[in-house]
Amino acid sequence: xxxxARLEDRGIKLNIYGAVFFVALAFGFAFITHSYGVWxxxxxxxxxxxxxxLSLFVARLVMRPGDETxxxxxxxxxxxxxxxxxLLILAVLVWSGVTAVQQLASGGNPTAAALVVVYGxxxxxxxxxxxxxxKRYADLTESDILSVDAKDWMIDGYLSLGIAAAFVIAVxxxxxxxxxxxxxxxxxxxxAMVLGTLIIPIQIIRQSWFELTQRSIDQEDRDDQHALAxxxxxxxxxxxxxLRSVWQGRExxxxxxxxxxxxxxxxLADLTAQDKVRRELAQKFLELAPAVSMxxxxxxxxxxxxxxxxxxxx
Numbered sequence: 001x002x003x004x005a006r007l008e009d010r011g012i013k014l015n016i017y018g019a020v021f022f023v024a025l026a027f028g029f030a031f032i033t034h035s036y037g038v039w040x041x042x043x044x045x046x047x048x049x050x051x052x053x054l055s056l057f058v059a060r061l062v063m064r065p066g067d068e069t070x071x072x073x074x075x076x077x078x079x080x081x082x083x084x085x086x087l088l089i090l091a092v093l094v095w096s097g098v099t100a101v102q103q104l105a106s107g108g109n110p111t112a113a114a115l116v117v118v119y120g121x122x123x124x125x126x127x128x129x130x131x132x133x134x135k136r137y138a139d140l141t142e143s144d145i146l147s148v149d150a151k152d153w154m155i156d157g158y159l160s161l162g163i164a165a166a167f168v169i170a171v172x173x174x175x176x177x178x179x180x181x182x183x184x185x186x187x188x189x190x191x192a193m194v195l196g197t198l199i200i201p202i203q204i205i206r207q208s209w210f211e212l213t214q215r216s217i218d219q220e221d222r223d224d225q226h227a228l229a230x231x232x233x234x235x236x237x238x239x240x241x242x243l244r245s246v247w248q249g250r251e252x253x254x255x256x257x258x259x260x261x262x263x264x265x266x267x268l269a270d271l272t273a274q275d276k277v278r279r280e281l282a283q284k285f286l287e288l289a290p291a292v293s294m295x296x297x298x299x300x301x302x303x304x305x306x307x308x309x310x311x312x313x314x
Contacts, residue, residue, distance in 0.1 A: 004143075007137050018153070036109060051084070055145045079208040082207075099187075101187075162193065281296055
């Protein structure tokens with residue numbers, strides 16, 4: 001196992017241990033306080049536990065080279081896992097939002113507000129601490145899985161802090177003539193949490209879907225890749241080239257088509273030079289991705305250089 005793989009494994013295990021602790025903390029306080037806001041906070045962490053166990057398997061799987069079963073490797077399992085996680089979070093948020101609306105319509109949800117404040121403060125500090133540690137592992141390993149986990153812990157920390165702030169207001173309201181409105185705080189907090197975080201699973205689903213369906217990368221990323229390829233090809237006469245690439249998790253799949261003159265008079269007309277350029281390009285692109293799968297095609301036919309040729313009998 002490489003150093004990066006060991007660090008990723010350590011980060012995933014930290015995510016699991018942290019999630020187990022905070023799920024127990026949240027569900028325990030939810031039972032005592034009868035707060036659906038605290039329950040939602042715990043449910044968010046429970047999703048992390050499920051996905052983290054799967055992540056331990058997937059993190060090792062994506063490191064395998066291609067074989068007879070998966071000739072292009074196992075990188076697609078990483079965005080597939082992230083997509084599953086996004087869908088689970090979205091389902092939890094939608095269910096919680098529906099429940100909150102129902103509670104608002106039926107008179108609210110009485111809770112032990114002071115205890116909810118204690119929970120929110122303890123949970124937010126703990127979540128932020130775990131988030132910063134996992135973010136460190138993610139930066140060192142360039143792991144999409146850990147990067148998403150770190151964001152989730154930050155979100156969970158802000159949710160817990162928001163719960164504490166909202167229930168401070170509930171405690172204050174209970175001491176006034178408006179105490180009858182205090183039960184509405186819990187469903188309002190849940191609704192605010194849902195609306196405030198709904199964009200997160202949608203973004204996760206969108207990005208992982210793009211990777212799974214091999215949709216084109218953004219223009220900035222494409223420009224960076226063109227610049228790297230140009231840097232390698234410049235000393236060889238700067239031939240015209242076409243570049244196409246897609247991301248799948250942490251792995252970059254890239255095709256480069258280099259157009260050479262039909263006369264064969266070019267430094268890259270030599271097979272030895274072509275192989276050298278292939279090695280240089282692959283090494284150079286490791287500046288952008290921790291893993292690169294690359295094909296470099298040299299051709300004198302402009303139609304072939306313009307892209308992969310698709311033929312059909314219909």
